[in-house]
Amino acid sequence: MHLMLWVVMVLTVASVLQSRPHPGVTGERLVISLALAGCVLSLTFAALARDTGKSEAATAALPLVLGVSGNVLAFLQPASMSVVSVSTAVAMLFARLRPRLAAVLAAPLTVAIAAITVYVSPSSNAFQVAVACVLLCVVLGAVYVFARQARLRHDHTELLLAELEDSREAEARAAAVAERTRIARELHDILAQSLSALSVQLEGARKLAERDQVDPSLHQLIVRSGELTREGLADARRAVAALRGDDVPMVDQLTTLVGRCRRDLALPITLSVIGQPRTLAPDANLAFYRGAQEALTNAARYAAGSPTAVVLRYTPQATVLTISDQGRAAGADDDGAGTNVPVTPVEAWTGGGNGLRGMRERMERVGGVTHAGPIGQGWTVEMEIPA
Incomplete structure (x- = not known):
């Protein structure tokens, strides 16, 4: 036109x-x-x-x-x-x-x-010329009536296609939620209940050990096994909550994790929170938590006794979690312990068990990125999820 x-x-x-x-x-x-x-x-x-x-x-x-x-x-x-x-x-x-x-x-x-x-x-054919003028107007009018109707049908079709696409996406999201709920239910029924039963059995073993006055080291091992079982149960419940979409504040999770690391892995850890905390998706919370768990386990394994900093930073553009250590302590032996650093059973601690590759894959699934590498004599892991 x-x-x-x-x-x-x-x-x-x-x-x-x-x-x-x-x-x-x-x-x-x-x-x-x-x-x-x-x-x-x-x-x-x-x-x-x-x-x-x-x-x-x-x-x-x-x-x-x-x-x-x-x-x-x-x-x-x-x-x-x-x-x-x-x-x-x-x-x-x-x-x-x-x-x-x-x-x-x-x-x-x-x-x-x-x-x-x-x-x-x-001219004598004035009437024919007038008829031709009328026909020209009628034909053009009819052409544009059909063109306008075709345009309106096209717009209506595009609207219906967009609604159909939205409906398919909503159906896919509903199916994903249903599947996640099913997996969460299975995890709860199998893993969580099994860990609960194991915790009860270990508590019974602890009482028997106290009654029979067994070797103190064996008694301590039973006590620690019970604690690890309860912590594993808490991790299983946290995973179930993430699958169901329940929200657990990231700061609270990191505070608990850092406390466990100080106690179990003998790491001198500091936790800092910068910026105004915001609510993250359950998947993002779990990815941050598992990544921090893996990074702290690696710090205890490869830089035992090294001061380690955990920094959770909220910016308008992203949420960033950084875990950095200062490297292996001077005089540490190949087992990760020196004269002033106590030996800790890192392998027995409930770390993430994913490694850097698993950490990156977990972050990518929630739209985040992971950067890991040496800085000076230490090692830094940085995980970032856009706001």
Whole structure:
């Protein structure tokens, strides 16, 4: 439509300038000049307009000005191609308005151009020319009615496709939630209950050991096994909560984890929280927790006794968790213990067990990234999830 309007404007100007009487500033010529200006301005504004949110009155104004100006030119310049302007006005009405309203507005323009053609045409076939003008207007109007209906059907089809896509995504999300709930239920019924039973058995073994006054080291091993079982049970429940979508604050989880590391792995750890804490998705919480668990286990294994810093930083762009140590303590032997560093059973501690690769994969699944590498004599792991 917009390209056609520019073509019609060029044809209209060329036809009016070549026909007689020519445009001027007095009398009949002034009227021709004003009618030509009406055609040019209405065609220009219509060709440049891209706003489809205008009212029907504003939308109909330009075609009506174009049609009236074209009829005036047809009356004053019988030799000009004014019927092109009138038929274009009819096409614009049907392209931009409701068919019934467009027909009401286009009918007077079409009847006027036919009557003017019959009146001013000197030839004997004036009636045939008028019929041709009417047919041109009718055909263009019908073409744009069908084009408008096709465009509306296309828009409706795109809307239905978008709704179908949304419905499929919602169905996929519902299926994922149902599957996660099933897995969480299975974990709870199998792993959590098994660990609970094991904890009860270990508690019974501890009481028997106290009654029979067994070796203190064996008694301590039984006590620690019970503690590890309870902590494993807590981790299993945390995983189940993440699968079910329950929210557990990240700061609370890290505080508990750091306390366990200080006690079990003999790591001098500091925990810092920078920024305003925000609520994270359960999957993101679990990814951060498992990553921190793995990084702290590695620090205890490869840099026993080294001061370790855990920093949780909230920024407007992301949530960043950094675990860094200062390297193996001076004088440490191959087992990770020195003269001033107690030997700790790292292998028995419930670490993440994923390694750096598993840590990266877990973070990538929640849209995050992991950076790990040496800094100075130590090692730093940084996990980041966009806000």
